[in-house]
Amino acid sequence: MIRALKSGALRALKAWKGILIVWFIYLLLVSLVALPVRGALKDGFGQSMITELLRDGINVEVFSDLGSILKNLISYFTSGLLLLLLLGIPMNAFLTGGLFNSLKGTAEKFSTPEFFRTSARNFWSFLVITLIINVLIIFLVFFIGGIPAAISMQFLTDHGKTPFLIIKVAEIILLSVIFTLILVADYARAWQVARERSACFKALGFGFNRTFRTFMSSFPMMLMLLLVQVLFAWLVLKILGSWKPSTGGGIFLLFLLSQLLFIIRILLKTWRYASVTSLKEKDDLLTYPQDNSKI
Numbered sequence: 326m327i328r329a330l331k332s333g334a335l336r337a338l339k340a341w342k343g344i345l346i347v348w349f350i351y352l353l354l355v356s357l358v359a360l361p362v363r364g365a366l367k368d369g370f371g372q373s374m375i376t377e378l379l380r381d382g383i384n385v386e387v388f389s390d391l392g393s394i395l396k397n398l399i400s401y402f403t404s405g406l407l408l409l410l411l412l413g414i415p416m417n418a419f420l421t422g423g424l425f426n427s428l429k430g431t432a433e434k435f436s437t438p439e440f441f442r443t444s445a446r447n448f449w450s451f452l453v454i455t456l457i458i459n460v461l462i463i464f465l466v467f468f469i470g471g472i473p474a475a476i477s478m479q480f481l482t483d484h485g486k487t488p489f490l491i492i493k494v495a496e497i498i499l500l501s502v503i504f505t506l507i508l509v510a511d512y513a514r515a516w517q518v519a520r521e522r523s524a525c526f527k528a529l530g531f532g533f534n535r536t537f538r539t540f541m542s543s544f545p546m547m548l549m550l551l552l553v554q555v556l557f558a559w560l561v562l563k564i565l566g567s568w569k570p571s572t573g574g575g576i577f578l579l580f581l582l583s584q585l586l587f588i589i590r591i592l593l594k595t596w597r598y599a600s601v602t603s604l605k606e607k608d609d610l611l612t613y614p615q616d617n618s619k620i
Contacts, residue, residue: 326546333600340427342435347420422447425518428599450517450525458510469499508547509536511601550597561586
């Protein structure tokens with residue numbers, strides 16, 4: 326596991342150009358929401374008032390006097406979020422295909438045309454894998470979360486208190502299942518990217534098989550990597566939430582910092598992809614020592 330983590334870190338750092346490509350495309354997507362909303366705010370408050378709002382904290386009562394401008398603001402925001410949702414999922418599947426390809430042990434020097442070529446080649450498989458895993462996660466969230474919720478409601482009605490232990494056990498089980506499914510998805514994508522032909526269902530079969538066959542070594546690694554991502558996300562919220570710029574220069578610095586943190590977030594996710602890929606390739610060498618096509 327430690328060797329896979331080290332190898333994954335090195336592979337992720339070598340794929341820095343791919344990480345920057347992913348960051349730039351996501352920045353363009355977010356701009357589809359941010360720029361119209363910023364324009365609506367500027368029309369409603371003026372440039373100086375936007376700065377004041379950011380400095381002192383946004384007062385909800387101020388928005389109640391905007392009238393039609395508030396309607397435009399809500400319209401821009403909701404339509405932008407819908408557009409991000411519709412474009413974000415397929416775009417993530419597209420970019421992840423190129424990123425996984427650049428993390429293979431046999432990958433040559435990074436090439437932008439090759440990145441987009443493999444992104445296109447793996448798009449449909451990665452999209453199907455993503456959708457199936459997400460549907461499974463959503464179903465299990467309702468199933469595993471729904472049963473304890475029903476028990477808790479009944480227990481609360483009968484005894485006047487919430488069964489704390491049942492809720493905590495359910496949360497632990499749910500998080501473990503979600504982390505396992507994420508590991509399945511990563512193994513499936515690592516398998517698919519090593520193949521020229523699209524075979525998403527075979528990839529998922531491999532993902533489930535490899536996950537449970539190497540569970541004792543791969544799950545602790547996935548748990549650690551995901552906890553690092555969660556802790557980093559919490560740190561980002563603390564840093565950005567406590568910074569209230571009062572000048573245009575401060576707002577620009579806040580923007581630069583937020584983008585740097587976002588790049589680091591992509592790097593951490595790439596580290597996860599690369600570590601799973603490294604673990605897969607190591608296990609392939611042990612299982613198929615004479616079959617290089619399996620790697």
